[in-house]
Amino acid sequence: MDSFTRLCDATARCLCRYENLVGQRTVLAAISGGVDSTALLLALCRLQGEGRLGGTLHVAHIDHAVRPDSRDNARFVVDLCDRLDVPVTVRRLQPGPDHASEDALRKLRYDALQGVARDVGAAMLVTAHHADDNLETVLFRMLRGTGPRGLAGIPEARWIDRGHQRLLLVRPFLRTRRTTLESILTGLGEGVYADTTNHDLRYARNRLRHETIPELRRTLGIGLDVALMTVASTARAANEIVEAQGLRILSQCARHKTAWRCELDLRAIDGDSLAFVPEAMRQAHLALHPHGEAPTQHWLDRVTALLDLPDGKRVAGRGGLLAERTRFGLLLLDPDRAGAPPSAHDGGQLFRWDAGRQRFGATEWSLEAHEHPLPPLSPSPSEAGRMRALLDPRRCPLPWRLRTRRPGDRFQPLGSNQPLELRRFLQSRHVPRFDRDRLPLLVDASDTVLWIPGVEVSHSARLELNTRRSVEVMAAIG
Numbered sequence: 001m002d003s004f005t006r007l008c009d010a011t012a013r014c015l016c017r018y019e020n021l022v023g024q025r026t027v028l029a030a031i032s033g034g035v036d037s038t039a040l041l042l043a044l045c046r047l048q049g050e051g052r053l054g055g056t057l058h059v060a061h062i063d064h065a066v067r068p069d070s071r072d073n074a075r076f077v078v079d080l081c082d083r084l085d086v087p088v089t090v091r092r093l094q095p096g097p098d099h100a101s102e103d104a105l106r107k108l109r110y111d112a113l114q115g116v117a118r119d120v121g122a123a124m125l126v127t128a129h130h131a132d133d134n135l136e137t138v139l140f141r142m143l144r145g146t147g148p149r150g151l152a153g154i155p156e157a158r159w160i161d162r163g164h165q166r167l168l169l170v171r172p173f174l175r176t177r178r179t180t181l182e183s184i185l186t187g188l189g190e191g192v193y194a195d196t197t198n199h200d201l202r203y204a205r206n207r208l209r210h211e212t213i214p215e216l217r218r219t220l221g222i223g224l225d226v227a228l229m230t231v232a233s234t235a236r237a238a239n240e241i242v243e244a245q246g247l248r249i250l251s252q253c254a255r256h257k258t259a260w261r262c263e264l265d266l267r268a269i270d271g272d273s274l275a276f277v278p279e280a281m282r283q284a285h286l287a288l289h290p291h292g293e294a295p296t297q298h299w300l301d302r303v304t305a306l307l308d309l310p311d312g313k314r315v316a317g318r319g320g321l322l323a324e325r326t327r328f329g330l331l332l333l334d335p336d337r338a339g340a341p342p343s344a345h346d347g348g349q350l351f352r353w354d355a356g357r358q359r360f361g362a363t364e365w366s367l368e369a370h371e372h373p374l375p376p377l378s379p380s381p382s383e384a385g386r387m388r389a390l391l392d393p394r395r396c397p398l399p400w401r402l403r404t405r406r407p408g409d410r411f412q413p414l415g416s417n418q419p420l421e422l423r424r425f426l427q428s429r430h431v432p433r434f435d436r437d438r439l440p441l442l443v444d445a446s447d448t449v450l451w452i453p454g455v456e457v458s459h460s461a462r463l464e465l466n467t468r469r470s471v472e473v474m475a476a477i478g
Contacts, residue, residue: 004043004184007176011043012052014172015126018157019054022123022168027055029126030062030113031088033077033193036128036173039181042190043172044126045084055124059088060116062109067197076193089116102203114160117167129154130173130181135228140208142231147297148242151235161292246279253280253329256477258364260288260337263432266307266329277330278304281323284332289319306330312433327430339363341404341438348403351442353471360402360440367402367440367453367475375463375470388474389451391461397445404437411449412459422449429455442473 015027029044031037047053061077063070074090081088091112093105113125134153141150156174160167173181185192201207216224253264262284266277278300285295295303295317302315306325315323324331339362342349351358357368375390409422426436442451450461453475463470 002187003180004046004188007039007180007184008043008046010175011040011172012047014156015047015054015124015170018124018168018170022054025055025123026058026117026121027053027124027126028113028117028120028122029057029059030128031059031077031081032061032195033073033080034195034198035181035185035192036130036133036178038080038190038192039184040126040128040173041080041084041086042185042188045086055122057086058116058120058122059086060113061088061090062112063090063092064105064109065093066105067195069196073193073195087120089120091116102205110160114165114167118165122167124168124170125160126170126172128173129171130176130178132178134174134232135225136205136209136213138228138232139213140205143208148235148238151231152239153232153236159292161286161289242276242279243283245273245276246283249273249276249280250283254284256364258478261331261333261364262288263326263331264329277307281330281332285317285321288321288332288334290334290337291319293318303330303332311430314433322434324432324434326432331432331434333434335434338438341365341440342402348401348441348443351400351402357476358402363438363440364477365438365440365453365475366477367442367473369400369471369473372470372472373468375467376472386454386456387476388472389453389457389461390463391450391457391471391473392463392467393461393469393471394467396448396450396461399445400450401443402440403443404439405441409441409449411452411456413456414459414462416459426452426455431455440475 027044029037029041031041041059044053044057048057059077059081061074063074067073070092074092078088078090093108093112116122117125138151138153154171154174156172157168157170160169197203198206199210201210213224220227249264249269250262253266253269254262255265256263264277264280264284266274269277281303282295282300286292299315299317303317303323306313306315306323307330309325311325311327313325317323319334320336321332321334324333341363342361349358349360351367351369353369353371355368357366359366371393379388381388381390405422405426410419411422411425412419413425423436426439431439439455440453441449442453443449448458448460450458451473453473
């Protein structure tokens with residue numbers, strides 16, 4: 001079996017591991033025309049011809065517009081795709097003077113690739129990062145300072161999220177050396193387009209590739225590669241443990257979770273699990289961020305420090321995300337994506353019994369009510385929790401409405417002799433600051449607050465021994 005056939009088989013095995021996630025949708029290949037990406041394109045074309053590629057193949061070439069010959073590079077890729085009979089899309093970037101850094105160009109490139117994926121209906125993006133790229137990445141991150149996640153190197157696959165679009169990025173060459181790819185192309189007689197910026201020592205990555213690593217190899221020999229691969233594999237195993245523990249905390253402690261908020265109830269967490277709370281917050285941040293970006297370690301440290309502060313303290317984050325210390329743990333949310341409640345100044349929103357579930361404005365709250373000739377015996381109040389209330393309608397004139405709080409509102413909690421200022425009552429019950437202006441208050445025709453969902457029933461709407469008619473109200477978030 002020749003080297004190219006082995007490369008194709010390894011690529012097919014890698015892509016097969018993710019077919020269940022993307023189905024038979026288009027596979028988008030990022031092709032620059034260099035050695036590694038040309039080898040990738042040839043391997044994908046072979047797999048498509050043999051019926052071993054999950055979906056149809058489409059090529060994307062990103063012209064960074066930072067080299068005088070970038071258009072010639074794009075024409076080379078287009079000619080190559082025409083010869084191989086593969087459709088291709090070329091996107092030319094317009095980087096300004098503030099986008100000359102490697103990180104800025106990388107972000108623009110992936111934004112453009114995701115745009116192409118959206119246009120062609122691709123669910124998988126394939127790039128040609130190889131083993132040498134992985135070693136360079138591990139060493140580069142070590143020199144800049146990083147934790148176990150950075151030391152793990154380049155992941156074989158990860159999701160890229162932008163708004164409602166999810167794109168799976170897969171790198172099938174991470175176990176293949178660049179010299180192997182060069183020898184394969186030489187054997188096939190394929191030419192490549194040489195990117196002159198790969199030798200521009202103004203870029204830190206190029207200085208590492210052409211100066212630092214060769215000098216270290218001359219000193220350490222093959223031991224350098226072995227050491228870096230050992231570091232990466234060890235860090236990757238440690239990361240898998242940390243990520244699994246963070247996911248466990250999210251699944252066990254998350255409550256009132258929506259597409260834009262996640263609240264962690266950490267009351268039952270033990271000391272051993274507390275160390276994995278930052279990882280749980282990192283995963284929540286990835287899920288809630290509008291562009292699927294990960295938080296910085298500095299932000300995670302500040303959020304974790306909230307656990308030693310009183311509830312109500314906040315930390316702002318990337319993309320408008322906000323972390324707040326609550327009585328029971330931590331709340332992470334995106335205020336810009338939170339739906340607006342109905343205006344409290346026009347009387348609020350009419351609330352009818354036996355009319356099905358009613359959404360409270362555009363918020364995450366919804367409520368429904370059912371009238372019963374007698375108070376239902378099951379479930380008991382303790383079993384039903386604070387998201388369900390039984391109210392006596394005799395002293396609560398119709399119509400009932402849902403509204404948010406107003407200045408001067410008062411509330412008489414169950415068992416209290418006199419009404420309290422609502423603002424202070426919500427503070428005493430440790431309702432998160434962000435939620436206080438969004439809570440649906442159930443009020444009657446006299447504007448008396450009958451129920452605060454998730455918090456307390458009013459003393460005036462309580463059931464009594466002679467109650468013969470009751471209204472069951474249930475609230476939900478999500």
